[in-house]
Amino acid sequence: MHCLVMYFCAMQKSSLYKGCLEPIVLRLLKDNGRMYGYSITQKVKEITKGELQITEGALYPLLHKLEAEGIVETAVESVGNRMRKYYTLTKAGTKQTQAAMEELQAFMESLNLIINPKTTIA
Amino acid sequence: MHCLVMYFCAMQKSSLYKGCLEPIVLRLLKDNGRMYGYSITQKVKEITKGELQITEGALYPLLHKLEAEGIVETAVESVGNRMRKYYTLTKAGTKQTQAAMEELQAFMESLNLIINPKTTIA
DNA sequence: AACAATGCATAATTAAATTAGGTATTGTTT
DNA sequence: AAACAATACCTAATTTAATTATGCATTGTT
Numbered sequence: 001m002h003c004l005v006m007y008f009c010a011m012q013k014s015s016l017y018k019g020c021l022e023p024i025v026l027r028l029l030k031d032n033g034r035m036y037g038y039s040i041t042q043k044v045k046e047i048t049k050g051e052l053q054i055t056e057g058a059l060y061p062l063l064h065k066l067e068a069e070g071i072v073e074t075a076v077e078s079v080g081n082r083m084r085k086y087y088t089l090t091k092a093g094t095k096q097t098q099a100a101m102e103e104l105q106a107f108m109e110s111l112n113l114i115i116n117p118k119t120t121i122a
Numbered sequence: 123m124h125c126l127v128m129y130f131c132a133m134q135k136s137s138l139y140k141g142c143l144e145p146i147v148l149r150l151l152k153d154n155g156r157m158y159g160y161s162i163t164q165k166v167k168e169i170t171k172g173e174l175q176i177t178e179g180a181l182y183p184l185l186h187k188l189e190a191e192g193i194v195e196t197a198v199e200s201v202g203n204r205m206r207k208y209y210t211l212t213k214a215g216t217k218q219t220q221a222a223m224e225e226l227q228a229f230m231e232s233l234n235l236i237i238n239p240k241t242t243i244a
Numbered sequence: 245a246a247c248a249a250t251g252c253a254t255a256a257t258t259a260a261a262t263t264a265g266g267t268a269t270t271g272t273t274t
Numbered sequence: 275a276a277a278c279a280a281t282a283c284c285t286a287a288t289t290t291a292a293t294t295a296t297g298c299a300t301t302g303t304t
Contacts, residue, residue: 179261180262184261202270
């Protein structure tokens with residue numbers, strides 16, 4: 001008799017620290033060139049092995065905001081009978097992404113100084 | 123003639139990603155044992171070399187919330203004629219801090235997977 | 245036929261900041 | 275002595291950015 005019991009570790013799907021979603025989306029667009037909303041949610045799940053999960057209620061309004069700001073531009077396409085709204089970075093968006101990455105990087109380094117203080121060697 | 127021109131790099135004093143302040147405060151209290159509000163703001167500035175700056179408008183309400191939740195307990199002391207309200211983690215607070223650190227750590231690792239994707243070696 | 249997955253969207257609410265004040269004491273500079 | 279910066283606390287109004295809970299429609303799977 002097979003009795004396969006599987007224990008899963010918490011897999012918190014921890015909610016994002018607010019403000020991080022935008023840089024994440026910008027980065028994904030930079031790396032992947034051309035994405036639609038749903039594919040962004042899936043990509044994040046894939047990369048983080050399910051650890052991070054972005055909600056549609058946060059994502060779509062953000063994408064609309066980015067479009068209104070000229071950071072991204074859109075093109076609607078039909079796959080079969082289902083529509084996809086593709087987003088790509090504009091030139092301004094690419095620049096903005098660079099800045100956002102530097103800011104996030106700097107922030108994470110600062111955070112690390114606090115959270116993982118270096119034990120002074122010697 | 124001396125003409126000393128100094129260029130400062132941006133030193134953004136980047137505003138926090140929301141939700142990060144609580145874990146930061148918990149961590150500082152864990153590491154330093156006993157702090158008062160103003161000393162927390164100074165410690166963060168010191169550790170991050172001025173890069174991170176926490177605002178009092180965010181800090182004090184947070185400390186009050188933590189106190190109401192039983193995460194920290196307070197003791198008011200007078201230094202000269204000036205009062206200081208010292209905060210220390212309660213037992214529950216220490217446990218909470220541990221959990222917060224693990225969650226933040228996990229989040230940062232996930233974020234790193236997205237922001238600094240590993241180039242597959244070989 | 246029912247359900248999960250794909251794909252878009254919005255509205256109401258909540259959480260956590262920012263911004264902009266306020267009070268008072270102490271130390272430093274002009 | 276006056277002015278200012280630093281130390282030390284606080285709060286209120288507003289803004290930002292999520293969550294939660296919906297809704298609609300198509301496609302694939304059980």
